[in-house]
Amino acid sequence: TKSVGIIGAGIAGLALAIRLANQGFKVTVFEKNSYPGGKLSELNLNGFRFDKGPSLFTMPGLIDELTSLQGSSLQFKYQKLQVITNYFYSDGTQLKASANIEEFAEEVHLKLNEKKETILKYMKRNAFYFKTTEDLFLKQSLHQLKNFINLKTFKGILFSPFLGLFSSMNKKNINIFSNPKTAQLFNRYATYNGSNPYKAPALMNMISHLEFNLGAYLPNEGMHQITTHLVKLTEEANVIIKYNSKVDTIEVGSNSRIAFIKCNDVNYAFDIVASDVDIHVLYKYLLPKSFTPKKLIQQEKSSSAYVFYWGINKEFSELGLHNILFSDDYKKEFDYLFSKQFPIDDPTIYINITSKYCKADAPEGCENWFVMVNVPHNKNRSITYETDLRKNVINKINTILKTTIEKHIITESTLSPVDIENQTSSFGGSLYGNSSNNKFAAFLRHSNFSSTIKNLYLVGGSVHPGGGIPLCLFSAKIASQLIAEREKK
Numbered sequence: 001t002k003s004v005g006i007i008g009a010g011i012a013g014l015a016l017a018i019r020l021a022n023q024g025f026k027v028t029v030f031e032k033n034s035y036p037g038g039k040l041s042e043l044n045l046n047g048f049r050f051d052k053g054p055s056l057f058t059m060p061g062l063i064d065e066l067t068s069l070q071g072s073s074l075q076f077k078y079q080k081l082q083v084i085t086n087y088f089y090s091d092g093t094q095l096k097a098s099a100n101i102e103e104f105a106e107e108v109h110l111k112l113n114e115k116k117e118t119i120l121k122y123m124k125r126n127a128f129y130f131k132t133t134e135d136l137f138l139k140q141s142l143h144q145l146k147n148f149i150n151l152k153t154f155k156g157i158l159f160s161p162f163l164g165l166f167s168s169m170n171k172k173n174i175n176i177f178s179n180p181k182t183a184q185l186f187n188r189y190a191t192y193n194g195s196n197p198y199k200a201p202a203l204m205n206m207i208s209h210l211e212f213n214l215g216a217y218l219p220n221e222g223m224h225q226i227t228t229h230l231v232k233l234t235e236e237a238n239v240i241i242k243y244n245s246k247v248d249t250i251e252v253g254s255n256s257r258i259a260f261i262k263c264n265d266v267n268y269a270f271d272i273v274a275s276d277v278d279i280h281v282l283y284k285y286l287l288p289k290s291f292t293p294k295k296l297i298q299q300e301k302s303s304s305a306y307v308f309y310w311g312i313n314k315e316f317s318e319l320g321l322h323n324i325l326f327s328d329d330y331k332k333e334f335d336y337l338f339s340k341q342f343p344i345d346d347p348t349i350y351i352n353i354t355s356k357y358c359k360a361d362a363p364e365g366c367e368n369w370f371v372m373v374n375v376p377h378n379k380n381r382s383i384t385y386e387t388d389l390r391k392n393v394i395n396k397i398n399t400i401l402k403t404t405i406e407k408h409i410i411t412e413s414t415l416s417p418v419d420i421e422n423q424t425s426s427f428g429g430s431l432y433g434n435s436s437n438n439k440f441a442a443f444l445r446h447s448n449f450s451s452t453i454k455n456l457y458l459v460g461g462s463v464h465p466g467g468g469i470p471l472c473l474f475s476a477k478i479a480s481q482l483i484a485e486r487e488k489k
């Protein structure tokens with residue numbers, strides 16, 4: 001039996017461990033933290049439970065696939081959301097995005113005076129784009145594909161007008177919709193991979209297809225259940241997870257294969273090594289002597305987040321699981337985010353309240369608020385804005401919800417880009433690896449294998465096909481297929 005060492009127990013590392021153990025490999029995972037899940041972890045605070053990172057869950061079938069490939073009887077239960085998001089604009093407009101597209105189109109017609117058919121057609125077109133491109137972009141290694149079809153054909157597909165890589169999400173949306181508020185609503189999907197809708201290619205408008213056509217979900221016990229379920233599957237498959245085990249270096253031999261990895265001053269040798277570590281960190285710290293794909297590393301990073309976890313001693317009936325309080329000037333917000341590298345005074349605020357569904361997440365009569373603002377990834381650790389940000393967030397919530405929220409915060413914790421970097425090693429605390437702010441970065445991410453080190457494979461949000469839970473799970477699937485093809489047992 002061949003052995004595999006996986007560095008990092010984020011969801012991509014865990015999913016790869018499950019797949020490889022089921023392919024017959026002997027798998028050991030090294031995790032620097034004392035807990036699994038990386039960005040997908042949880043926080044328990046004075047009777048409140050919070051999901052620390054991701055809150056939006058699409059394509060749950062990718063988790064079910066891991067359960068069933070192992071023939072496991074372990075349960076992973078989740079529910080489909082009937083209302084996806086509650087939107088609040090600063091002029092008082094409120095909109096409920098129903099999972100039922102007809103109802104959603106009717107609501108956008110009523111509240112934003114958009115033609116119902118325009119919405120329905122838009123959704124249909126996004127479904128078509130997704131179906132036409134998912135095989136190409138999500139289900140295989142693009143980098144291997146290049147070997148099968150010639151490069152010219154490949155570039156032809158990539159840059160055909162059909163894919164709309166030469167227009168931005170916003171350009172397309174303002175052309176289609178009559179009300180700028182509708183364009184703003186759909187532009188927001190750029191933030192699902194930490195990008196700028198005024199720069200990201202129009203093709204990325206299809207992200208909304210994941211929520212509206214395929215559905216948005218919540219595990220019955222909150223998002224962290226994804227991590228606990230994957231860990232249970234690894235245990236069942238006899239994967240060893242070593243916690244408090246930071247891998248310091250990867251030593252490559254003269255035969256261009258990894259000789260060993262070094263962790264807590266011990267050398268571990270494996271036939272195959274896979275990394276779930278941000279590529280920036282991987283090349284800079286774990287492989288300092290090896291060839292570095294500089295162009296990829298230097299791409300603009302995705303945005304980060306500043307999160308306030310608030311225990312609130314009141315219930316707000318106007319809020320649901322996902323709530324967006326939009327900024328007035330969206331273009332300015334993204335200019336600040338990516339050019340000025342500073343959060344704007346009037347930021348878009350996202351409030352996630354899992355206790356709306358998972359009653360155990362907050363004491364009776366209370367709610368667990370995860371309040372998030374998109375902020376720049378942290379290039380310069382000395383920049384501080386926390387105090388102003390908290391004040392601005394509170395003011396905006398108070399104005400829109402006509403409340404004095406500060407009086408209702410009974411417990412509080414925060415997560416900054418620096419915390420995200422310290423806790424998960426993602427460069428500058430960026431949430432999704434490179435941003436998709438240009439057409440190359442959007443689709444040409446680092447491959448799922450190393451081109452110079454023969455037995456090294458890569459998974460996770462900073463490599464192909466990209467960040468976010470579904471894409472990380474796809475990266476594990478692609479890497480496991482590559483390993484099955486290339487590494488005979």
Ligand code: FAD
Pocket residue numbers: 007008009010011012013030031032033036037038039040052053054055056057245246247248276277278305307420423424425426431432459460461462467468469470472
């Ligand atoms: P990570 O979760 O980053 O895990 C990497 C792991 O590797 C970590 O556990 C780390 O400790 C470990 N590690 C790093 N270096 C070493 C080393 N040298 N040795 C040993 N271990 C090491 N996605 C969505 O789909 N929906 C959302 O709503 C969403 N919202 C988000 C909100 C926030 C605040 C954050 C932070 C992220 C959000 N994301 C969301 C993104 C999503 O969480 C990530 O894309 C995904 O969890 C990344 O998983 P991963 O396996 O790539 O890596």
